[in-house]
Amino acid sequence: MNKSLKRILFIVLAVIVFVNLIPVDRSNPPVKNELKMPANVKSILKKACFDCHSNQTVWPVYSYIAPSSWLVAGDVTNGRSKLNFSDWDQTDETHALKEVWEEIEKGEMPLKIYTFIHSDAVLTNTEKTVIKNWINGSSIKMDN
Secondary structure: OOHHHHHHHHHHHHHHHHHOOOOOOOOOOOOOEOOOOOHHHHHHHHHHOHHHHOOOOOOOHHHHOOOHHHHHHHHHHHHHHHOOOOEOOOOOHHHHHHHHHHHHHOOOOOOHHHHHHOHHHOOOHHHHHHHHHHHHHOOOOOOO
16 A cells, blocks of 8 residues: 555544534433323324433444444434423423324424434324324314
């Protein structure tokens, strides 16, 4: 191997090591006030939503390797800021749950990038019906 190729490989390796030293928050704060839901609904939401929308995130191996660690941590931070099933302090629960259903119904949640890697998070029609019925049973009047 010639000297310049060795130098390039060394620089690439150094950059890879360096970017992985940048700290990424992968914390799971304590569960404060978890939304109460039936076990069947919770199992569906746990597999499709909780990694980004709860304080019970399962951090996969790739969430420890830059640059994917930045993407995963960013998605979790963003998801928790918009909706957190582990810190349920929604003043308007009816509105929040209706928005959950709207995102699922439009196919915007779970995110495609998440389901690409976690194919088990893709919601079946039966699972969508279970969620919709639960939300309807939470005294939310749905349009359809």
